[in-house]
Amino acid sequence: MKTLATALTFTLAALSAGAYAASPNIEPNNVPFQGVYGTPYEGPTRAQVRAELAAAKAADKAAGRDSSVEPNNVPFQGVYGTPHTGKTRAEVKAELAAAKAADKAAGRDSSVEPNNVPFQGVYPGSK
Numbered sequence: 001m002k003t004l005a006t007a008l009t010f011t012l013a014a015l016s017a018g019a020y021a022a023s024p025n026i027e028p029n030n031v032p033f034q035g036v037y038g039t040p041y042e043g044p045t046r047a048q049v050r051a052e053l054a055a056a057k058a059a060d061k062a063a064g065r066d067s068s069v070e071p072n073n074v075p076f077q078g079v080y081g082t083p084h085t086g087k088t089r090a091e092v093k094a095e096l097a098a099a100k101a102a103d104k105a106a107g108r109d110s111s112v113e114p115n116n117v118p119f120q121g122v123y124p125g126s127k
Contacts, residue, residue: 044052060067087095103109 057067
């Protein structure tokens with residue numbers, strides 16, 4: 001059993017080494033990114049970015065704007081721009097209770113699908 005396990009281990013090691021050697025995913029030129037077309041990126045330093053941010057915040061403060069809030073800070077206008085109805089939770093609950101009472105008085109059960117017809121087959125009229 002030990003011989004079989006050893007042979008299996010060596011076989012797997014040889015196969016995995018061969019698979020790794022033939023892999024096209026290995027980069028032969030392992031050099032860090034040098035920029036686009038060999039020109040290095042000369043972007044702003046961290047200090048320059050912080051200075052630009054501080055200047056922009058100062059300009060916003062001088063103009064009377066608060067940069068810590070959403071610029072389009074408009075209250076919710078309803079779905080698709082329709083105005084909010086203004087009903088309270090209690091009013092909506094009362095409407096629901098009235099609708100359920102009307103359904104019960106009419107002999108309807110509002111807890112089921114109104115078109116509760118069993119499946120009639122693929123085509124209407126076929127049995």
